[in-house]
Amino acid sequence: MKIFSAQQIYNADKFTIEKQQITSDVLMEQAATKLFEWIHARLRGTQVNIKLFCGIGNNGGDGIALARLLHEHGYSIQVHVVNYSEKRSKDFLLNLERIKENKIWPDFINEDSDLPEISPNDIVVDAIFGIGLNRTPDKWVGRLIQHINASQAFVLAVDIPSGLPMDRSPWNTYYVIEASYVLSFQVPKLVFFLPETGVYVNQWELLDIGLDAEILEKTDAAYELVGRQEILPLYRPRLKFSHKGTYGHSMIIGGSYGKIGAVQLASNACLTTGSGLVTAFVPKCGYQSLQTSVPEVMVLTDEDERNISKITLPFVPDVIGIGMGIGTEEKTAKAFGNLLKEMKAPMVIDADALNILAKNPKMLKDIPEKSILTPHPKELERLIGAWEDDFDKLEKAKTFAKEHEVILVIKGAHTIILYNGKGYVNTTGNPGMATAGSGDVLTGIITGLVAQGYEPLYATIFGVYLHGLAGDIFASQQGYEAVKASEISTMIGRGFMDILSPPEVVEDREKG
Ligand SMILES: NC(=O)C1=CN([C@@H]2O[C@H](COP(=O)(O)OP(=O)(O)OC[C@H]3O[C@@H](n4cnc5c(N)ncnc54)[C@H](OP(=O)(O)O)[C@@H]3O)[C@@H](O)[C@H]2O)[C@@H](O)CC1
Ligand SMILES: Nc1ncnc2c1ncn2[C@@H]1O[C@H](COP(=O)(O)OP(=O)(O)O)[C@@H](O)[C@H]1O
Numbered sequence: 342m343k344i345f346s347a348q349q350i351y352n353a354d355k356f357t358i359e360k361q362q363i364t365s366d367v368l369m370e371q372a373a374t375k376l377f378e379w380i381h382a383r384l385r386g387t388q389v390n391i392k393l394f395c396g397i398g399n400n401g402g403d404g405i406a407l408a409r410l411l412h413e414h415g416y417s418i419q420v421h422v423v424n425y426s427e428k429r430s431k432d433f434l435l436n437l438e439r440i441k442e443n444k445i446w447p448d449f450i451n452e453d454s455d456l457p458e459i460s461p462n463d464i465v466v467d468a469i470f471g472i473g474l475n476r477t478p479d480k481w482v483g484r485l486i487q488h489i490n491a492s493q494a495f496v497l498a499v500d501i502p503s504g505l506p507m508d509r510s511p512w513n514t515y516y517v518i519e520a521s522y523v524l525s526f527q528v529p530k531l532v533f534f535l536p537e538t539g540v541y542v543n544q545w546e547l548l549d550i551g552l553d554a555e556i557l558e559k560t561d562a563a564y565e566l567v568g569r570q571e572i573l574p575l576y577r578p579r580l581k582f583s584h585k586g587t588y589g590h591s592m593i594i595g596g597s598y599g600k601i602g603a604v605q606l607a608s609n610a611c612l613t614t615g616s617g618l619v620t621a622f623v624p625k626c627g628y629q630s631l632q633t634s635v636p637e638v639m640v641l642t643d644e645d646e647r648n649i650s651k652i653t654l655p656f657v658p659d660v661i662g663i664g665m666g667i668g669t670e671e672k673t674a675k676a677f678g679n680l681l682k683e684m685k686a687p688m689v690i691d692a693d694a695l696n697i698l699a700k701n702p703k704m705l706k707d708i709p710e711k712s713i714l715t716p717h718p719k720e721l722e723r724l725i726g727a728w729e730d731d732f733d734k735l736e737k738a739k740t741f742a743k744e745h746e747v748i749l750v751i752k753g754a755h756t757i758i759l760y761n762g763k764g765y766v767n768t769t770g771n772p773g774m775a776t777a778g779s780g781d782v783l784t785g786i787i788t789g790l791v792a793q794g795y796e797p798l799y800a801t802i803f804g805v806y807l808h809g810l811a812g813d814i815f816a817s818q819q820g821y822e823a824v825k826a827s828e829i830s831t832m833i834g835r836g837f838m839d840i841l842s843p844p845e846v847v848e849d850r851e852k853g
């Protein structure tokens with residue numbers, strides 16, 4: 342599903358109005374009706390105080406129109422207009438007139454007003470700012486936002502939590518609504534998925550307000566949200582008359598004394614993802630444990646006992662996954678550098694292999710085109726340098742990926758894949774996966790998909806989704822704390838089955 346910028350949303354809005362020959366307030370009424378239906382379906386007339394805080398723009402207009410619909414259906418409401426500017430929007434004013442006609446008298450909050458009391462049992466509707474926020478809220482508006490956050494009431498944000506800008510991190514982190522639930526119009530917003538801004542969005546859901554399908558279709562978005570719908574078409578079925586050679590020979594290179602488990606995790610995940618053959622290349626000290634723990638894996642060893650020092654390949658693998666537990670010894674860096682020069686096919690590069698690249702930037706030019714780099718935030722920083730905020734990070738990372746013609750995977754709660762100027766935002770995974778070795782499993786999964794013939798970008802998008810899904814399935818059975826990297830691998834098969842199962846039995850991923 343496409344993630345639009347604010348400008349693209351305004352364009353879609355305008356296009357819809359022109360094509361469908363409607364006025365803008367009709368769109369606002371559609372939005373308010375969807376908000377009302379969502380609330381009404383859950384409250385079913387329950388008498389609870391609903392306090393609507395409405396700005397003076399179109400987000401405020403949505404809130405005012407919602408207030409009218411709630412009032413018409415017998416709900417107990419109070420409307421507070423947050424009077425932060427003289428420049429009231431046309432549709433805000435229209436809806437303000439309409440509620441007055443319905444004998445609803447809003448309370449106007451100005452700079453010097455006392456703030457209204459909010460009980461923890463109230464429902465707060467946050468319609469102060471929408472996607473039009475373009476500067477820091479005034480101090481007194483910030484105080485109101487803090488007052489709402491401190492109330493412990495359920496806060497339902499309209500479109501986006503007020504105080505969150507669409508294209509940067511907030512100016513003041515205290516001046517942002519901490520939403521219990523966000524009902525967002527038509528398209529997901531990138532800020533919902535970034536670590537600095539996603540924290541204001543507890544749960545979110547999209548409401549279809551009827552923006553025209555044609556404009557949604559023809560707009561090129563810089564980011565795409567990846568759910569099951571995007572994943573299913575990428576799946577490559579296993580063929581009846583196939584054999585192990587059909588599904589590729591993967592090589593997993595890594596490990597050092599005390600860190601052979603990382604190779605075990607990656608190799609095992611690679612096999613479980615369906616790679617036809619897997620050979621691991623480790624220092625001598627890893628031979629026995631690897632042969633015992635994963636019998637399906639073939640093992641080659643370095644001449645060095647404790648570290649990788651010279652990588653000699655007796656055959657040309659279809660794909661190499663490298664870096665887990667490998668360390669950054671000089672001899673290892675040299676061996677990796679030589680391998681980069683030798684290999685033409687894309688590689689999956691992880692962990693210390695990324696740290697070696699960061700220390701030896703000259704090696705970057707030797708990375709085979711369309712290789713997949715899987716840094717966690719610290720490794721990313723070593724590669725691309727420090728960033729100012731999440732948006733700056735994405736821009737720097739995009740530039741890096743383009744310059745070196747690689748697929749860059751920024752791992753996190755919502756892993757983002759960057760390639761050729763475009764971003765793919767993953768929707769699976771959970772905090773249980775913040776545990777040692779889960780990245781090694783991801784490397785194994787992606788390597789296994791490339792081995793089977795998935796095009797590198799698709800292998801990455803599919804692999805990141807499958808990895809998170811496997812973690813979600815395990816966590817749903819055993820809880821977050823019990824997730825271990827090896828347990829994620831045990832659920833890879835269930836993950837495939839979930840992707841392939843009919844849509845009605847899988848979770849709706851247009852919510853988060
Ligand atoms: N297509 C859709 O999805 C539809 C969207 N709809 C709704 O419209 C919402 C967007 O509405 P919006 O453009 O009127 O902007 P909104 O966020 O209400 O802000 C109001 C104005 O405040 C100003 N301003 C900015 N920052 C400020 C600050 N710190 N302190 C003070 N003032 C500040 C700034 O104006 P400026 O002063 O810069 O000229 C801004 O324009 C959207 O989120 C959704 O809820 C639906 O109605 C129907 C279809
Ligand atoms: N809070 C979280 N929510 C979802 N996924 C997470 C979370 N924390 C970590 N992960 C996932 O777990 C993996 C961790 O990788 P990494 O940090 O490289 O671990 P390791 O180096 O221990 O193998 C990544 O795929 C990341 O996306």
Ligand SMILES: [K+]
Nearest residue numbers: 467470501503
């Ligand atoms: K809002």
